[in-house]
Amino acid sequence: MNDFFKFYSGSLSGTIIVIIIFLFIRFLLRKQSNHIKIMLWVILLIRLLFPVSIYTEYGILYSETFVEKNENLSAQEMKSDNSLQIFPKDENTSKPYMGKKKNINILMILWYIGLLVFAVYYIIQRIAVCRRTKNAKKISSQDEIYEWKESMACVIGLVKPKIFLPFDLSPEQRQIVLQHEKTHIKRKDYLLMMLYYIALALNWYNPLCWLIYFGVNKDIEMACDEQTLQNTSMEERKFYARTLLRLCDKGRLKYVSAMRPFICERSTLKMRIKNIGKEYSCQKTIYIVVASGLLLVVLFGSFLYKKIGLNNVDSKELARLASYKSTLNFDDTMPKIGYVGKGQLVVYDNMGVYVYDLSSSDLTDYVDFEKNHFKGLQGDDATFIHVSKDGRYIQLSDNEKQLQYDLKTKQQKNQLDKKESWNPKTEPMGVETAEYYSVSDVYYIGEGETCFLAINKNVTPNYGALLCVVSNAGAEKEYSLFD
Known part of the structure; x- marks a missing residue:
C-alpha cells in the first residue's frame, strides 16, 4: 500500500509536464477547435493516471523508522551476523526487536483518507442516481432513452449508457437534446469523465489537478456542442442556445452528476453560448502534429527523468x-x-x-x-x-x-x-x-x-x-x- 501511495506522490517531472500541457491547452489553443483540446486532455489523462514518481532521500513524503540504540550489542557481534539480524530478539517472541517508531507518515494517511472520501462520494452519487431513475419511463423500443422528472438531460452508465431527458421538452427540443446526448455516447465522453474523476481522486492533493478536472469537463461539453452543430444553420444554432438556457435554468436544476460538475454554472454556460456561434475548420493534420508532439514530450520526458532522476547519480x-x-x-x-x-x-x-x-x-x-x-x-x-x-x-x-x-x-x-x-x-x-x-x-x-x-x-x-x-x-x- 505504501508503494501505491508513493507512485502517486507527484514527481517534479510529472508536474512540469502537466503544467506545460495545461497552459498549452488553456492559452495557445484557446481559439482553436475543442476537438484538439480533448485529444490533448486524453494525453494529460495518461500522465495523471500513470505518473513517474521520484523517491527522494529525505523528501516531504519520506517516512523514517528508526530503532533505539542498544548499548549492549557490540559492533563485532553485528558484523559477524550475515543474516542481518542486527538487533536482539525479544525474550517472549521470535521476532527481532525493532524499537519504537519515531515518525508516522501523516501525509500517506491523509492521502488514503482523501481517496476514501472520493470513493464514498461517488457511491452516494450512484445511489442518488438510482433513486432518481427508478421511476423513469422508457420512450424508445430500440435505444436506451428515458424520460424523467429532472430538468437536466444526461447520459448515465458506463457499460450500457442510457440517455435521460426531461419529460416536458417540445418535440423540437427533444430532438436536438437527444442528438447532443447521443454525441456524448458516440465520443465516449462518459468514459473520459469517469477516468478523469479517478485521476482527480488519485491526485486530489494537487490544486492543478482540480483546475484540470473542471477545465476538461467544460471542454467536453463544448466539443460535444461543436460536433452536434456541424453543418447547421444560424437559426438552428440560436434554437440550440435557447434550449440550453432552458435546461440550465438554475431554478429548475435539481441534479448534477459527480462526473459533470458545474456544467450549467454561469461562466461555463456563457462560454458554451459563445462557442455555439463559432465555426471551426477540421484541420486533422494540425491535430495529429500537435498531439503527437505533446505525446512525445510526455513519453520522452518520463524516460529522460527516469534515466537521470531515479538513479541516485546525476x-x-x-x-x-x-x-x-x-x-x-x-x-x-x-x-x-x-x-x-x-x-x-x-x-x-x-x-x-x-x-x-x-x-x-x-x-x-x-x-x-x-x-x-x-x-x-x-x-x-x-x-x-x-x-x-x-x-x-x-x-x-x-x-x-x-x-x-x-x-x-x-x-x-x-x-x-x-x-x-x-x-x-x-x-x-x-x-x-x-x-x-x-x-x-x-x-x-x-x-x-x-x-x-x-x-x-x-x-x-x-x-x-x-x-x-x-x-x-x-x-x-x-x-x-x-x-
Missing part, C-alpha cells in the same frame, strides 16, 4: 565524485567489493556505496553515507554493508538505524528485510602482476573466475586510478571505476 554528482576520487589517496579504509554478478559491480568505501554497470563501465547508482546520516566504516558507530545474494538490495546498518535500497525499483526504506547476503569465497589481497597490484581481497565469483580491485603500477596509486579486474581462466578484463 551528471554533477558524477563530476564531483570523479574530482574527489582523483585526489584521494588510499588510507586504512580500503575500497571493498560488495557484489559482482549479472554484469553489475557494487563497491563501497568510507564515503558510500557505488553501483556499476560493467558492460558500459558506467556508475549507475550511488548511496551517500553522509546524506543518509551514516558515519562511514570505522569507529564505534561504524556502518555495515550487505548486498543481497541476487544483487538487488543494498542494506546499511549501524547502532541506531537501518536503510535498505532496492536497485530495481529505486526505493529505499528504513527497515531491513531478511535477505541472504552475497558471500563468496575469498582470499586475502596479495595479487601482483607486472601491470598492477591488488587493493582488495580476491573474490571467487564463479567456476575459475575471480574478481578484485587493483591499481595499475604505472600511475599514482589513488582512487582515480582504481580498477576492477575480472579474471577467468587466465584471461583478465579491467574496468575503470572513477576515471
Whole structure:
C-alpha cells in the first residue's frame, strides 16, 4: 500500500509536464477547435493516471523508522551476523526487536483518507442516481432513452449508457437534446469523465489537478456542442442556445452528476453560448502534429527523468565524485567489493556505496553515507554493508538505524528485510602482476573466475586510478571505476 501511495506522490517531472500541457491547452489553443483540446486532455489523462514518481532521500513524503540504540550489542557481534539480524530478539517472541517508531507518515494517511472520501462520494452519487431513475419511463423500443422528472438531460452508465431527458421538452427540443446526448455516447465522453474523476481522486492533493478536472469537463461539453452543430444553420444554432438556457435554468436544476460538475454554472454556460456561434475548420493534420508532439514530450520526458532522476547519480554528482576520487589517496579504509554478478559491480568505501554497470563501465547508482546520516566504516558507530545474494538490495546498518535500497525499483526504506547476503569465497589481497597490484581481497565469483580491485603500477596509486579486474581462466578484463 505504501508503494501505491508513493507512485502517486507527484514527481517534479510529472508536474512540469502537466503544467506545460495545461497552459498549452488553456492559452495557445484557446481559439482553436475543442476537438484538439480533448485529444490533448486524453494525453494529460495518461500522465495523471500513470505518473513517474521520484523517491527522494529525505523528501516531504519520506517516512523514517528508526530503532533505539542498544548499548549492549557490540559492533563485532553485528558484523559477524550475515543474516542481518542486527538487533536482539525479544525474550517472549521470535521476532527481532525493532524499537519504537519515531515518525508516522501523516501525509500517506491523509492521502488514503482523501481517496476514501472520493470513493464514498461517488457511491452516494450512484445511489442518488438510482433513486432518481427508478421511476423513469422508457420512450424508445430500440435505444436506451428515458424520460424523467429532472430538468437536466444526461447520459448515465458506463457499460450500457442510457440517455435521460426531461419529460416536458417540445418535440423540437427533444430532438436536438437527444442528438447532443447521443454525441456524448458516440465520443465516449462518459468514459473520459469517469477516468478523469479517478485521476482527480488519485491526485486530489494537487490544486492543478482540480483546475484540470473542471477545465476538461467544460471542454467536453463544448466539443460535444461543436460536433452536434456541424453543418447547421444560424437559426438552428440560436434554437440550440435557447434550449440550453432552458435546461440550465438554475431554478429548475435539481441534479448534477459527480462526473459533470458545474456544467450549467454561469461562466461555463456563457462560454458554451459563445462557442455555439463559432465555426471551426477540421484541420486533422494540425491535430495529429500537435498531439503527437505533446505525446512525445510526455513519453520522452518520463524516460529522460527516469534515466537521470531515479538513479541516485546525476551528471554533477558524477563530476564531483570523479574530482574527489582523483585526489584521494588510499588510507586504512580500503575500497571493498560488495557484489559482482549479472554484469553489475557494487563497491563501497568510507564515503558510500557505488553501483556499476560493467558492460558500459558506467556508475549507475550511488548511496551517500553522509546524506543518509551514516558515519562511514570505522569507529564505534561504524556502518555495515550487505548486498543481497541476487544483487538487488543494498542494506546499511549501524547502532541506531537501518536503510535498505532496492536497485530495481529505486526505493529505499528504513527497515531491513531478511535477505541472504552475497558471500563468496575469498582470499586475502596479495595479487601482483607486472601491470598492477591488488587493493582488495580476491573474490571467487564463479567456476575459475575471480574478481578484485587493483591499481595499475604505472600511475599514482589513488582512487582515480582504481580498477576492477575480472579474471577467468587466465584471461583478465579491467574496468575503470572513477576515471
